[in-house]
Amino acid sequence: MTEALQPHGKLALRCRALHRHLGQGEGRVHVLKGVSFEARRGQVYAIVGPSGCGKSTLLYLLGLLDRPDGGEIEINGSLMSNHDDLARTAARGEHIGFVFQFHFLMLEFTALENVMMPMRKLGRLTPAAMRDRAHALLDSVGLGAKTHRLGTQLSGGEQQRVAVARALANQPTILLADEPTGNLDVRNSNLVFDLLTRLAKENGQAVVLVTHNPEIAQRCDVTRPMRDGIFV
Amino acid sequence: MISPNLRIAFRFLTAKKRAMVMSLACTILGVGLFIVTQATTSGFERFFTKTILGINGAIRIEDKIQDTMRSMSAPGGGDSHFARRDGVKYIEGIEEPQALIEALRGFPNIRGVSAVVRGGVQVTSAFKTEDAQVFGIKLEDHVRVSDLAEQITSGQLEDFRQAPAGALVGRVLADRLQLSVGDSFVLSSRGSSRRLRVAAVYETGYREVDKTNVYLHQAEARSLLKRPSGATFLQIGLYDPDRAPADAIRMEQVLRHSVKPWQEREKTWLAVFRALRISTMITVSVFTLIASLAMFNTLAMIVLEKTKDIAILRSMGYERRDVTRIFLWQAGIVLAIGAGAGAILGATVTWLVSQVPLPVNGIFKTDRFIVTWDAYHYVGAILTAVVMVMIASLIPARRAARLEPGDIVRGTAQ
Numbered sequence: 001m002t003e004a005l006q007p008h009g010k011l012a013l014r015c016r017a018l019h020r021h022l023g024q025g026e027g028r029v030h031v032l033k034g035v036s037f038e039a040r041r042g043q044v045y046a047i048v049g050p051s052g053c054g055k056s057t058l059l060y061l062l063g064l065l066d067r068p069d070g071g072e073i074e075i076n077g078s079l080m081s082n083h084d085d086l087a088r089t090a091a092r093g094e095h096i097g098f099v100f101q102f103h104f105l106m107l108e109f110t111a112l113e114n115v116m117m118p119m120r121k122l123g124r125l126t127p128a129a130m131r132d133r134a135h136a137l138l139d140s141v142g143l144g145a146k147t148h149r150l151g152t153q154l155s156g157g158e159q160q161r162v163a164v165a166r167a168l169a170n171q172p173t174i175l176l177a178d179e180p181t182g183n184l185d186v187r188n189s190n191l192v193f194d195l196l197t198r199l200a201k202e203n204g205q206a207v208v209l210v211t212h213n214p215e216i217a218q219r220c221d222v223t224r225p226m227r228d229g230i231f232v
Numbered sequence: 233m234i235s236p237n238l239r240i241a242f243r244f245l246t247a248k249k250r251a252m253v254m255s256l257a258c259t260i261l262g263v264g265l266f267i268v269t270q271a272t273t274s275g276f277e278r279f280f281t282k283t284i285l286g287i288n289g290a291i292r293i294e295d296k297i298q299d300t301m302r303s304m305s306a307p308g309g310g311d312s313h314f315a316r317r318d319g320v321k322y323i324e325g326i327e328e329p330q331a332l333i334e335a336l337r338g339f340p341n342i343r344g345v346s347a348v349v350r351g352g353v354q355v356t357s358a359f360k361t362e363d364a365q366v367f368g369i370k371l372e373d374h375v376r377v378s379d380l381a382e383q384i385t386s387g388q389l390e391d392f393r394q395a396p397a398g399a400l401v402g403r404v405l406a407d408r409l410q411l412s413v414g415d416s417f418v419l420s421s422r423g424s425s426r427r428l429r430v431a432a433v434y435e436t437g438y439r440e441v442d443k444t445n446v447y448l449h450q451a452e453a454r455s456l457l458k459r460p461s462g463a464t465f466l467q468i469g470l471y472d473p474d475r476a477p478a479d480a481i482r483m484e485q486v487l488r489h490s491v492k493p494w495q496e497r498e499k500t501w502l503a504v505f506r507a508l509r510i511s512t513m514i515t516v517s518v519f520t521l522i523a524s525l526a527m528f529n530t531l532a533m534i535v536l537e538k539t540k541d542i543a544i545l546r547s548m549g550y551e552r553r554d555v556t557r558i559f560l561w562q563a564g565i566v567l568a569i570g571a572g573a574g575a576i577l578g579a580t581v582t583w584l585v586s587q588v589p590l591p592v593n594g595i596f597k598t599d600r601f602i603v604t605w606d607a608y609h610y611v612g613a614i615l616t617a618v619v620m621v622m623i624a625s626l627i628p629a630r631r632a633a634r635l636e637p638g639d640i641v642r643g644t645a646q
Contacts, residue, residue: 022642056642065547066638086551093549100641104544108243118548120236170549178641 011077012095012173012206013062014038018071020057031057033229034071039206041173044197046217047210049226055210056178058226062208063096063176064088076173093122097167097205099196101179104163107151111138111162114151118169137165141195157188164195168203175200177209181216189213237554240545241561244534251530255523255566256573259617262516262523263574264581266613269512271582274609275602277505281473283596284498286379287436289346289467290476292497293332293483295322295490322490329463332487336468341479343469344376349450350464351457353421357409364405365444366419368453377469380434380447387413387432396449398431402442406433419446419456426456437597501595520616524624527566531559531628542632543640552633559632563625570621571614578613 020032031054039045047055060066062073064080073081075095080088097118105114115134119125125133138147141161143154151159160180167175177196181189193216200207209220217223224231245252298321326332329347336345349368354361371393375381381389385403391413392398399419401411411417416429428448435442454460470476476493484491495502535542542555588601 060638060641063547065543065641066636089546089549089551092547096547098544098547100544102540104540106240106243106541106544108247117236117240117545120239121549121554166548 009043010041012039012041012075013208014074015058015062015068015081016072018058018061018073019069020054020061020066021069022057031229032061032068035226035230036071037062037224037231039174039208041204041206042201043222044200044207044220045209046220046223047208047226048212048214048217048223051212053226054229055226059176059178059208059210062174063098064092065098093118093170095173097170097172097175099160099163099167099175099177099180099209101182105151105154105159105166110148110150111143111154111158111165112147114162115166115169118166122170124170134165134169137168138162140199141165142191157184157191160184160188160192161195164192164199168199168205171203173205175205175207177207179210179212181211181213189216193219236550237557238561241558242565244538244541244558245562245565248530248534248537251533252566255526255530256570258519258523258526259566259570259621260574260577262520262620263571263613263617264577265519266516266616267575267578267609268581268585269516270609270612271578271603271605272585272601273505273509273512274606275604276596277502277509278604279598279602280501280505280596281494281498282379283437284501285469285473285494286383287438287441288494288497289377290470290473290494291468291480291483291491293326293466293468293487293489293491294464295324296327297321297484297488297490298323326463326466326489327461329466332466332489335487336466336483338486339479339483341470341472341475343471344373345469346370346373346377346467347450347463348374348465348467349453349457349459349462351421351453351459353419353446353456355405355409355446356418356420357411357415359410360408362405362408363444364419364446366421366453366456367445367447368450368457369447370450374447374467377467379436383434383436384432385435387430389432392431392447395429395431396452397426397428398449399428400432400434400447401430402445403433403435404439404443405446406430408443419448421456422458424456424458426452428452435597437593437595439594517616520620523570523617524620527563527621528624528628530566531562531625532631534562535559535628535632538632539635539640542635543637546635546637547641555633555635556629559629560622560625563621563629567618567621571617574613574617575610578610 016036018032018035021028022031023029035058037058047058049055057066061068064073068081071081072079075091080091106117109117112134115137116130119130119133135144135147138144141164143158143161146154146158154162175196180196181192184192196207196209211217226232333345333347336342346369351366353364353366355364392400406412409417411430413430413432416427419426419428470479473494477495480491480493545555582603585601586603589599590601592598
């Protein structure tokens with residue numbers, strides 16, 4: 001857990017004057033209108049706002065899953081917005097963990113294999129060490145007894161917890177979560193949120209989550225409301 | 233250790249069992265059918281080639297090329313005459329066969345040369361009379377350029393060797409004349425007759441040959457045909473018969489005689505076999521195309537169904553080329569299993585076909601379906617499947633790699 005040794009409060013993510021249009025022709029919409037944002041390690045950020053205000057679009061840009069039409073994105077001090085796909089992909093694998101609203105587990109694989117998948121790509125650990133770390137992560141999200149279950153054999157809440165464990169697999173400095181509790185009941189919502197925040201705090205990770213849930217937003221360190229493509 | 237891409241490819245593939253089985257079945261059938269059709273079509277062609285090489289040799293040298301443009305009297309026998317083919321004049325026959333045989337010693341591919349005297353005769357047995365062709369040969373020379381020794385079906389070649397008045401008679405002619413080994417018959421030509429004895433009966437399987445050709449010792453034939461010198465043609469055996477056309481060109485330049493390789497001599501039949509081969513190739517290509525389309529369909533379906541998985545892989549740091557490889561691996565797995573099983577299927581069906589009774593007698597003789605066992609058929613089948621399936625797989629694989637993870641996630645979230 002080397003990242004845990006790094007000082008909390010260090011800037012992990014910064015974007016400046018981000019612009020993004022979606023759609024084409026007459027349907028083209030200016031979704032993000034010069035958004036700037038930064039996130040520090042050990043802090044949990046909530047981006048809130050009505051549907052269509054651009055919060056998920058911002059999250060995908062911050063996670064280098066999408067390219068901005070204008071503006072800059074820095075990951076741990078490196079300007080990434082202008083890099084090619086290969087460099088952005090490498091940065092995603094090394095520095096960023098994602099949790100999506102609809103779990104996005106690979107259902108043909110077991111919970112253990114899902115968690116090991118990012119580690120296998122990064123290739124930093126030996127197979128045995130990968131397996132140990134995946135077991136430890138699944139233990140930490142309360143699924144130590146279900147490591148060999150396929151994605152299809154897990155409930156929604158359990159799938160989302162596996163997704164949290166997988167997002168943490170490569171010890172990323174940034175954790176991005178798009179409505180991580182949006183598809184869960186209250187009990188599982190609280191469980192997943194507590195997990196995210198606890199593990200992020202323990203490991204000194206910056207957590208940025210997009211949510212509609214005001215209770216979840218209130219429990220974050222920083223809440224940034226958005227409307228019509230800008231922070232208000 | 234298994235690569236992550238291969239591991240994912242295998243799981244993706246096994247998750248679509250029905251589609252995978254369809255692709256696999258098409259690949260197996262494509263490879264198997266390719267092998268079987270190649271084995272059967274080339275089997276008959278090679279057997280025909282072996283038969284005609286065993287009768288007429290790889291090259292035949294016949295008429296002398298006449299260098300002058302105006303007519304002139306041909307030296308030698310009074311029955312020589314001019315012929316004109318392809319703008320070149322020829323004088324029939326070979327005046328000095330020994331000189332040509334000496335000159336042919338410089339060609340390394342030559343296995344043997346036999347000077348043959350040929351002429352039309354009538355054969356009369358106690359039963360009836362038939363037209364035939366007499367071939368005057370020197371036995372030791374001729375067995376080096378033909379399969380005559382292996383074509384004897386009754387009697388002994390040794391009996392022919394020992395009997396100056398002996399003859400080798402084709403199976404069909406012997407049956408027509410009701411001749412058996414030891415029977416005597418009369419050959420008539422140009423007003424003279426000879427009584428000879430059947431030393432042995434041969435069968436080439438080529439009906440026209442078995443119906444007309446009678447082999448005699450050359451001295452006997454010369455006497456009968458009143459041809460004391462020269463030869464009608466030289467029959468040449470080659471170590472590598474496939475090189476016959478190139479050798480023939482060189483021989484023609486050096487010897488100034490008409491030289492025909494077996495490929496030119498038998499071009500009608502070879503064209504028939506070529507047409508048959510092309511026809512079966514088209515059938516097999518269509519089948520291989522279907523196999524590749526099945527693979528394309530399977531992979532395209534997997535790409536459509538796995539867009540979310542592709543997005544999550546990309547979000548975890550898997551590169552575009554990883555996604556391409558995952559889909560190419562899937563094609564590779566199907567290909568590997570399909571090629572192996574297809575080769576086994578092809579070999580099994582080829583063996584079964586080779587057991588099918590199929591009496592053929594006309595241009596060759598066989599009792600069973602003829603097949604060829606050739607490793608190149610297997611290599612060709614597998615290479616064809618690899619090329620077709622990989623081309624068909626590249627399109628969905630590249631499409632999968634081009635997917636933008638942001639677009640997928642955004643689309644799903646909506």
